[in-house]
Amino acid sequence: xxxxxxxxxxxxxxxGVSALAGLDLEVRDGEFVVxxxxxxxxxTTTLRMVAGLESITSxxxxxxDLVVNDVSPxxxxxxxxxxxxxLYPHLTVAENIGFxxxxxxxxxxxxxxxxxxxxxxxxxxxxxxxxxxxxxxxxRQRVAMGRAIVxxxxxxxxxxxxxxxxxxxxxxxxxxxxxxxxxIGAATLxxxxxxxxxxxxxDRVAVLHDGxxxxxxxxxxxxxxxxxxxxxxxxxxxxxxxYEATVTGDELLLGSQRLSLGPARTLLAPYRxxxxxxxxxxxxxxxxxxxxxxxxxxxxxxxxxxxVEELGDEAHVFFSIDATAAGASMLAAAAGExxxxxxxxxxxxxxxxxxxxxxxRRGQRVTFRVDTERIHFFDPDTSMAVPRMPx
Amino acid sequence: MSAAAMNSQTRRERRRRExxxxxxxxxxxxxxxxxxxxxxxLTTCCVLFAxxxxxxxVWVIINSTKTQSNIFGSFGxxxxxxxxxxxxxxxxxxxxxxxxxxxxxxxxxxxxSLSGGIGATVLAVLGGYGFARFEFRGSKAFFAIIIAGLxxxxxxxAVPLYLAxxxxxxxxxxxxxxxxxxxxxxxxYLMRTYVELSIPRELIDAARIDGASELRIxxxxxxxxxxxxxxxxxxxxVAGTWNNYILPxxxxxxxxxxxxxxxxxxxxxxAGNSGDANLYPLLVLGGLVTIVPMIALFALLQRYWRxxxxxxxxxx
Numbered sequence: 043x044x045x046x047x048x049x050x051x052x053x054x055x056x057x058g059v060s061a062l063a064g065l066d067l068e069v070r071d072g073e074f075v076v077x078x079x080x081x082x083x084x085x086t087t088t089l090r091m092v093a094g095l096e097s098i099t100s101x102x103x104x105x106x107d108l109v110v111n112d113v114s115p116x117x118x119x120x121x122x123x124x125x126x127x128x129l130y131p132h133l134t135v136a137e138n139i140g141f142x143x144x145x146x147x148x149x150x151x152x153x154x155x156x157x158x159x160x161x162x163x164x165x166x167x168x169x170x171x172x173x174x175x176x177x178x179x180x181x182r183q184r185v186a187m188g189r190a191i192v193x194x195x196x197x198x199x200x201x202x203x204x205x206x207x208x209x210x211x212x213x214x215x216x217x218x219x220x221x222x223x224x225x226i227g228a229a230t231l232x233x234x235x236x237x238x239x240x241x242x243x244x245d246r247v248a249v250l251h252d253g254x255x256x257x258x259x260x261x262x263x264x265x266x267x268x269x270x271x272x273x274x275x276x277x278x279x280x281x282x283x284x285y286e287a288t289v290t291g292d293e294l295l296l297g298s299q300r301l302s303l304g305p306a307r308t309l310l311a312p313y314r315x316x317x318x319x320x321x322x323x324x325x326x327x328x329x330x331x332x333x334x335x336x337x338x339x340x341x342x343x344x345x346x347x348x349x350v351e352e353l354g355d356e357a358h359v360f361f362s363i364d365a366t367a368a369g370a371s372m373l374a375a376a377a378g379e380x381x382x383x384x385x386x387x388x389x390x391x392x393x394x395x396x397x398x399x400x401x402x403r404r405g406q407r408v409t410f411r412v413d414t415e416r417i418h419f420f421d422p423d424t425s426m427a428v429p430r431m432p433x
Numbered sequence: 434m435s436a437a438a439m440n441s442q443t444r445r446e447r448r449r450r451e452x453x454x455x456x457x458x459x460x461x462x463x464x465x466x467x468x469x470x471x472x473x474x475l476t477t478c479c480v481l482f483a484x485x486x487x488x489x490x491v492w493v494i495i496n497s498t499k500t501q502s503n504i505f506g507s508f509g510x511x512x513x514x515x516x517x518x519x520x521x522x523x524x525x526x527x528x529x530x531x532x533x534x535x536x537x538x539x540x541x542x543x544x545x546s547l548s549g550g551i552g553a554t555v556l557a558v559l560g561g562y563g564f565a566r567f568e569f570r571g572s573k574a575f576f577a578i579i580i581a582g583l584x585x586x587x588x589x590x591a592v593p594l595y596l597a598x599x600x601x602x603x604x605x606x607x608x609x610x611x612x613x614x615x616x617x618x619x620x621x622y623l624m625r626t627y628v629e630l631s632i633p634r635e636l637i638d639a640a641r642i643d644g645a646s647e648l649r650i651x652x653x654x655x656x657x658x659x660x661x662x663x664x665x666x667x668x669x670x671v672a673g674t675w676n677n678y679i680l681p682x683x684x685x686x687x688x689x690x691x692x693x694x695x696x697x698x699x700x701x702x703x704a705g706n707s708g709d710a711n712l713y714p715l716l717v718l719g720g721l722v723t724i725v726p727m728i729a730l731f732a733l734l735q736r737y738w739r740x741x742x743x744x745x746x747x748x749x
């Protein structure tokens with residue numbers, strides 16, 4: 043059964059701005075679903091509509107079997123963790139956690155037991171008497187979680203709960219949130235703009251852009267088979283390299299370089315003689331160690347190295363090839379003028395993720411090996427992915 | 434050493450340390466781009482202005498100790514014997530000429546100010562919260578009308594006010610004084626602004642999600658955070674009623690209902706007309722006694738004006 047389902051959910055603000063356009067989404071019992079997208083894509087609006095904090099322009103929200111469009115938030119039995127915690131500053135940790143139980147008129151002994159067990163689960167036992175002002179960021183975040191889990195809700199909503207923590211703590215809290223989710227088993231809708239968070243945490247991930255659902259799938263599926271250019275660029279870090287390419291018979295013409303297509307040529311048959319957008323993930327570009335041609339789908343790509351970023355465990359090689367980048371211009375259009383200027387002035391048009399021990403230097407000419415089966419193809423007119431062969 | 438003594442010692446020690454920290458944190462004015470000379474000139478201006486404002490208060494304090502002839506006959510800013518303070522003080526609370534006693538007027542002022550001030554604060558707090566955190570049809574128009582009330586001076590509406598009050602029997606009625614004193618548009622405006630700036634929407638959303646009713650959210654979550662703003666409005670509205678002269682002058686003809694302002698106005702008239710031998714010292718001391726409660730109230734409520742109420746509530 044589904045715990046949350048949204049049908050044709052739309053939100054148009056009185057200013058005329060449309061935040062969400064006809065979203066269909068379903069969260070199954072016990073499932074952890076992540077809503078991800080750049081800021082302004084409508085993900086927080088969606089969450090607030092499920093919580094009842096935002097009016098619904100059209101469409102329906104169901105919790106279980108019940109349509110809750112006109113049900114007030116206090117009667118929805120949803121728990122929510124807010125981006126900025128929203129703790130009650132004048133109440134102690136125990137009072138913050140127990141506030142919802144008092145509202146539900148839970149008898150005192152039962153209430154105290156539940157507050158203590160929630161606090162114990164989150165390691166807050168020693169802090170029960172403190173006020174939020176005396177806690178660190180991570181502890182406040184835990185109190186916000188505690189306030190939600192103590193209610194044993196059927197639905198759990200989280201609005202970027204980790205975005206105010208420092209990078210290290212964020213990574214640690216990711217697994218903690220998942221542990222809590224496993225323990226209480228409530229269906230969870232989790233909003234984030236961080237695709238790493240989305241990929242590592244979600245059972246399924248819904249990618250939103252401009253108020254529209256781009257793809258709703260498992261993290262693996264999003265990575266392996268992005269439905270369109272937006273998802274392809276958004277998922278993966280560093281992002282996918284996208285180039286305009288021409289299909290000529292058995293080969294792909296990328297700038298002046300010819301890549302032998304191998305088995306991929308069948309799916310590109312309808313595009314013969316036309317332009318497609320080819321996407322290569324930075325981790326699928328291998329530095330050619332001169333080990334030979336490999337299997338049939340292996341092709342090579344010669345590139346000039348512009349910058350090498352050493353990360354210790356790996357290196358990012360920024361290179362340029364003479365093909366026209368399809369991604370950067372798209373991104374620049376979306377990101378606004380300031381960044382557009384920066385990108386236009388950049389000299390590289392591709393990134394490869396390589397072993398940091400490889401001695402690639404700036405200014406060097408290198409050869410990458412590419413498995414053409416791993417290249418993603420998109421229709422330049424519709425931005426949709428060219429369907430891939432089942433593996 | 435007793436625990437209390439130790440406590441006061443640690444408190445004194447803490448205060449000393451705080452003062453030292455403050456001194457260390459002080460930045461030389463040159464760093465603000467100011468010249469020493471400019472600073473001296475500005476400070477002199479401030480001191481002169483302070484003297485100008487405080488001079489009447491000092492005059493009242495000094496002259497409250499004098500006899501009527503000394504008030505007129507001796508240097509205004511220094512004492513003159515005989516020292517009449519206690520004598521005048523005793524007279525102040527005695528019925529002098531059947532106009533009504535000062536004590537009576539004083540209690541009237543206390544009654545009007547407290548009930549009017551508390552009423553005004555309750556209305557301002559409720560209304561300000563409502564306007565700041567709820568959206569309803571016509572809310573902007575309603576608010577505009579309330580704010581427009583700020584711009585109308587009471588002298589302008591004196592005649593219509595009198596006629597309207599006469600119709601509803603509020604002339605010579607305590608309620609005629611208290612009810613209008615509960616309407617303080619500037620208090621509502623202050624509270625709305627205060628709520629908007631100091632009570633994050635997320636906090637109210639969180640309480641809604643936590644299943645609290647709107648009334649409970651207001652009482653348990655919002656109200657405790659509104660205390661500094663609330664105290665400001667309380668002080669403003671109490672002081673406003675305390676000093677109100679025009680309204681009671683219009684609605685009261687019964688001496689027994691006068692507040693101090695109108696009562697002393699009456700004395701002042703008598704003193705001028707009949708040259709009553711002992712009214713001027715009473716007027717001076719009466720004025721002094723009237724301002725003492727206001728100073729006390731300021732001192733008392735001051736500790737509520739503190740920041741950091743939201744500490745730890747929301748991350749930026």
